[in-house]
Amino acid sequence: MSETEDFNLSGGGTEAISNGMTNGISNGTSEHREHKEHKHKHKDKDREKDRHRDKDRHKSSHKDKDRHSSSHKSSHKDKDRDKERSKDKEQSDKERHKDKDRERSDKDKHRDKERSDKDKHRDKDKERSDKDKHRDKDRDKHRDKDKERSDREKSRDKDRHRDEKKHSSSNGEKKERDKDRHSSSSHRSPHKDRDREKHKDKEKSPLEPEPIKEEDMCIKEEQLESEEEDKLVINEPVKEEPMEEEEDEGLPVSKEEPEEQLDDDEDDIPLSHRTHIKEEDDEEDDKPLAIRKKEKKKVKKEKKEKKSRGSKLMSSPGSQSESPTKKPKKEEEPGPLMAEAYVPLPSNVKFYYNGEHMHLSEEAEEVAGFYARMLEHDYTTKEVFNSNFMKDWRKVMTSKEREVITDISKCDFRRIHAYYVQQNEDRKNRSKEERKALKEKNEALIAEYGWCNIDSHKQRIGNFKIEPPGLFRGRGEHPKQGMLKKRIMPEDVIINCSKDSVIPKPPAGHKWKEVRADPSVTWLACWVENVQGQTKYVMLNAASKLKGEKDWQKYEMARKLHRRVDNIREQYRFDWKSKEMRIRQRAVALYFIDKLALRAGNEKDEDQADTVGCCSLRVEHISLHEEKDGKEYVVVFDFLGKDSIRYYNEESVERRVFKNLQLFKENKEDGNDLFDRLNTQILNKHLNELMDGLTAKVFRTYNASRTLQEQLDLLTNEEDPLPAKVLSYNRANRAVALLCNHQRAAPKTFDKSMANLQKKIDDKKEQIEETERDCKQLKKAAKSGGSQKEKMGYEKKKKALERLKEQLEKLVLSATDKEENKTIALGTSKLNYLDPRISVAWCKKYGVPVEKVYNKTQRQKFQWAIDMATAEYNFMGEPMNMSRNEYGDGEEEEDE
DNA sequence: AGCTCCACTTAGCAATTGACTG
């Protein structure tokens, strides 16, 4: 079956759809594009400017104005910012949650028109008290979610603290790290900087570089060592500035007053130098990046399409060496599976406008259906979402419809909604047979579309289904939420397969946009999505050889970092004292990335949610406390990271870092970049000089895996029964998730199931009490004269009691586990950050079946590690002596 | 020398499945 249906886009609806689409969509598309272009032109530029401007404006007039205009919009950002200011956690937490939830809708509107305003708004919003207004509003709309969220956050914070405690007491991951750093720094000699700087400019970097090819991953030790030596030498400080280390270390964190800040800095840098810093700043190179950039940025977009083909297409054929060794199929393949055609609503399911029944054209109806399905979702309470939806929906309407339908509040989608709800019900209530049939059908689909041939290996494809049309659901306060994601037709899809393979046939009556044979990339098909203009790819499954190899390389890179990390830490500590602002910023940022596992923080466009990472932190995202809760030099981080997940953390940092942060914040306002002389390219360039192939994200992988290894070593008890060992594993895993800030919404049924568990615990306790009573009695009986029988009875009871206690223990343990896991997601780190060989080795070492740690898909994904790692494997140990070929060739794969 | 674009990894939530319980 496979061959034939290749492109079978399910015939029926296709035509109708294609027609419909032509009308509505093409329209929409072009409009859209224009729209975008405009934005783009201004985006970057404005953004930068705005930020700066903000400063100026800040204080003055705008605030009020902005406030008004943005009052509804700002939601979360504002809140967040406000919160930051107010240290009142509890309260702020609640609010924040809301924000997170994505209620921040307001902004979006603005963005569309006045980008520049946005920034202003941001700043203003923060500063003001709009919060309140917002809050109220938000509350109404999102109460439930908000609640949930806030709970979540609270608990999160709690957890975090808890965790910290744990850490310090039980394993003290963080501490250890810090320690390490300290010690290394103490040996450090001064001058490295200088050397380093020199080198930077012309030669490579002090910390040797080295080509990072795959072979590198298998570098032998000797190699490594020698490299290290080199780097050390290079780094060796030349001994110049007297003040350096000793002094620093000497005056440790004493209790200097605020003014000391200066002194402090001075001790690092002579006054003259300091001035220097400033001056330099002002001059050329020391100008904040934003300023430099500002003036340049321009439009982008537009071109897109054209180039894709020329340059790369068919790039060097033989390029086996190229990293993505790809090579699509040889036999016939069906190509990607197109989305199912739209099935029109039954005629009795009606749409009402302004109270009156209104018949919709098929396309308008389809889009109405997208919205109707979401009627109960929070999204539909957001203004941005609704207005984006209306805009796009109207684009697909007939002119007549468009004339009538102008106000979403007059739209009544409830029948349509009810219809889809019913459909869901029906689906749930399918009979066994139906389910089975459906399942088989699905498997057949996978069998047909889910595989491809690469280098004559049959490999599973990850996402062979083209994304169906729908409404764009951005995360957080996304300005484009609610926009229509249009249906992708074969004419939009580019196929990438090897030259000698049979070209997949497009669905009947259709053509592919293009068929190419580019061996330098791994995707099999791609298309451009209309909402954000991004390319979407059909790629291989995680269990495929290709992905496995890359995964392995990733961890080898992290292990390589382990061998250099001491030096790198030394280096950045040294750089904290640099005369150059940009160096200091780079060093402090790197410290955050290393210590806190922050993401790099690329710059973002204005038409995306406002989230940040390390390099893009703004002034309002951290607050500094000389002393907080008994800790010195505390930095409080509070910002929205990837996926608009809040990152909240109070960290005690080293004095020098603290002082530097104060310096970085000087003369800046909310909305300004904290690291205004740094961005991810600069940082990564520096990292690459320190170690070939090193980038910011390697630190996350490294610290995550290292934490797992350390935690496992620490927490696992040889004699523990299996469940306890598994619990230890989960705890170690959790420590990582916490480090990486991997969150999840608390399960909806969390409270309930927690209560259930608690009840079990109570019951068990009762049972134990009872048994204890019995036990005592038996004991008496057994002692006083007791017969053999009585004695035996007593013993038996005693054992039963033990067992019960064990069970209780276990229950309590799992309750703890559960509670701790409430808002923590373990899966992300397990899947993306933890060297699977650590887990596999642990399983082997302690006799734990791998299934206890990895489910079926995970085992497939990590098959390479399961095959490769022995009980002795240690992430921080010496590299294994294996070549990638060993792995690559042998086993593998799910040949069906 | 910066910027854009492209490719690919990482991410949380939704939908579905499956295990467990009464």
Place this chain on the structure above:
DNA sequence: CAGTCAATTGCTAAGTGGAGCT
């Protein structure tokens, strides 16, 4: 066996970072 709820799978958005263009 039905009903629950946790676990797993699916989906696709949102990051990172290199390459190539201007």
